[in-house]
Amino acid sequence: MNCIVTQNLCFSYPGKIEVFRNLDLSVACGEKAGVIGSNGSGKSTLFLLLAGLLAPSAGDIALWGKNMRTMDDFKAMRTKIGFLFQDPEDQLFCPTVEEDIAFALLNREVSRKEAQEKVERISDVLEIGHLAKRIPFHLSWGQKKLVALAGVLVMETELMILDEPTDGLDRKAGERIIDHLKSFDCTVLVSSHDPGFLDGICDSRYSLKNKRLDEC
Amino acid sequence: MRLETFSDGNSVLHALDPRVKLFVYLPFVILTALTGELLVTAAALVTGLLLAGTARPYGKLLLKRLAVVNFFMAFLWLTLPFSVEGETVLNLSFLKMTREGLLLSLLITLKANTIALFTIALPGTSTVIALSHAMLHLRIPEKVVTLFYFFYRYIGVTGDEYEKMGQMLKARGFRALTGVHTVRVYAYFIGMLFVRSYERSERVYNALVMRGFEGRFPMLLHFSLQPRDMVFATVMSAVAISILLL
Incomplete structure (x- = not known):
C-alpha cells in the first residue's frame, strides 16, 4: 500500500510564482524516501502541501489511499503525521524543553505518566536529557533543532515528514537520528543537503529540479 | 521570553499553584481599580510591596518596570493637579494647583503601582503557558485564553524579528542619520518587520x-493544590477583607 501518492500536483504562490508543475510522487508505506534539491526548489513547499498546510493549485494528493480533497480530510490524517519544520524556532512553544517535547502527546490525550516516559526515552536517544528543564528559546541552534526533532519523533506517527532534520547538527547527532528512524516501522519523507544522512536512511531518493520531481 | 522575565525563580510565590495566584490576583486588582479611597489603595500598595518582596523578582529589574509605569504617571502629574477644580493650594498666575487634583493624581499613581506590583508578584511569577492552563481550569472561555496566549506568543515573535533585523542593520553598517536614506531604511524596516x-x-x-x-x-507537570496554596489563599482573602473594611 502507498502511504503518499500525488498526481499532477501543481503549486504556485500568489503572484503566479510557479513552484512545480504536474508533480507525481509515490511513497510506499514503510519506505524511507529522501528529497534533494537546491535552495528554493520547493522541497519545503511540497512537504507543506502533503501535510495540508498549503492548498495545491491543481492535482491530487492521497494519503493511505484516501484522496485529500478538503482541509478536513487532512485534519483527520494529521494524527498520523509527524512534521519537522525547517526552522526549529517556529516549532518551539513551551516554557521548558520537556514540556515542549511532551506537547503533541498531551494534545493527543496520552496520559502524563506515559508522556513523561516517552519524553525521557526520546531525550536519551537524542542525548538531550540534560536540557529537560531548560528554556527552549535560550538553547543553541543545534540544541533547538534536536528538541524540535524530539517533539516530532516522540509522537511515533506512521509518517514522518522531516524538513532538513540535520541542518546545524554534528555528524554523531545525525547518526543517532538515522539509528532511531531505522529502528521503527514508519514511513519517512526527508529533505536534506547532507548526502551522508540520506545515504544512511533512504531506500529511495527524489530530485526536485526545474519544477519537476524525478527519482534518482 | 521577555514577557516572562520574572517567571524563573525559587521563591514561595513561584512555587504556588497558578490557579491560586489568579484567584487572589483578580479580586485584588479589581478592588484596587474600583476603590476611590486613598487609604484602601495605600493598604493594597503595601500588600503588593510585601508580595513583590516575597517573590524576590530581581530588584533592579522590578524598579525598571515600575519606572516605566511612573514615567506615564509623570504626564498625569503635569496636567491633573491643574485641571481638577477644588481648593487652590498653589497659584501660578494663570495656573491653579488644587488639593483635589493632587489627591486624584496620587490616587491614580498608587493604583497603577499597586496593580503593577501585584501583576509582577502573582501572574508574573508563572509562565504564560501555565497561566493559560490555569485560566482554563478557572473556566475562562477557551477562545479568550487562546487569544491571550497567541497575543503573548506573537508579541514575542515580533520582538525577536525586531531584534534580528536591528542586528542585521548594524552588521551591515547602518547608522541613523538625518537624511532621506535613514527615513527610507526605517520605512523598509517597519514594513519588513510586519x-x-x-x-x-x-x-x-x-x-x-x-x-x-x-x-x-496541556502540561506535563500538572498543578496540584498544596497546603501552602490553601494557606496563601486564606491569608490573602483575609487581607482583602481587612482592606475592604478600612
Whole structure:
C-alpha cells in the first residue's frame, strides 16, 4: 500500500510564482524516501502541501489511499503525521524543553505518566536529557533543532515528514537520528543537503529540479 | 521570553499553584481599580510591596518596570493637579494647583503601582503557558485564553524579528542619520518587520496544528493544590477583607 501518492500536483504562490508543475510522487508505506534539491526548489513547499498546510493549485494528493480533497480530510490524517519544520524556532512553544517535547502527546490525550516516559526515552536517544528543564528559546541552534526533532519523533506517527532534520547538527547527532528512524516501522519523507544522512536512511531518493520531481 | 522575565525563580510565590495566584490576583486588582479611597489603595500598595518582596523578582529589574509605569504617571502629574477644580493650594498666575487634583493624581499613581506590583508578584511569577492552563481550569472561555496566549506568543515573535533585523542593520553598517536614506531604511524596516512577523506567525501556527493543538494548553507537570496554596489563599482573602473594611 502507498502511504503518499500525488498526481499532477501543481503549486504556485500568489503572484503566479510557479513552484512545480504536474508533480507525481509515490511513497510506499514503510519506505524511507529522501528529497534533494537546491535552495528554493520547493522541497519545503511540497512537504507543506502533503501535510495540508498549503492548498495545491491543481492535482491530487492521497494519503493511505484516501484522496485529500478538503482541509478536513487532512485534519483527520494529521494524527498520523509527524512534521519537522525547517526552522526549529517556529516549532518551539513551551516554557521548558520537556514540556515542549511532551506537547503533541498531551494534545493527543496520552496520559502524563506515559508522556513523561516517552519524553525521557526520546531525550536519551537524542542525548538531550540534560536540557529537560531548560528554556527552549535560550538553547543553541543545534540544541533547538534536536528538541524540535524530539517533539516530532516522540509522537511515533506512521509518517514522518522531516524538513532538513540535520541542518546545524554534528555528524554523531545525525547518526543517532538515522539509528532511531531505522529502528521503527514508519514511513519517512526527508529533505536534506547532507548526502551522508540520506545515504544512511533512504531506500529511495527524489530530485526536485526545474519544477519537476524525478527519482534518482 | 521577555514577557516572562520574572517567571524563573525559587521563591514561595513561584512555587504556588497558578490557579491560586489568579484567584487572589483578580479580586485584588479589581478592588484596587474600583476603590476611590486613598487609604484602601495605600493598604493594597503595601500588600503588593510585601508580595513583590516575597517573590524576590530581581530588584533592579522590578524598579525598571515600575519606572516605566511612573514615567506615564509623570504626564498625569503635569496636567491633573491643574485641571481638577477644588481648593487652590498653589497659584501660578494663570495656573491653579488644587488639593483635589493632587489627591486624584496620587490616587491614580498608587493604583497603577499597586496593580503593577501585584501583576509582577502573582501572574508574573508563572509562565504564560501555565497561566493559560490555569485560566482554563478557572473556566475562562477557551477562545479568550487562546487569544491571550497567541497575543503573548506573537508579541514575542515580533520582538525577536525586531531584534534580528536591528542586528542585521548594524552588521551591515547602518547608522541613523538625518537624511532621506535613514527615513527610507526605517520605512523598509517597519514594513519588513510586519511582513516577517506575519509569515513567522503563520509558520508557528502551522507547527502547532501539526502537533495536534486544538486550543487547549496541556502540561506535563500538572498543578496540584498544596497546603501552602490553601494557606496563601486564606491569608490573602483575609487581607482583602481587612482592606475592604478600612
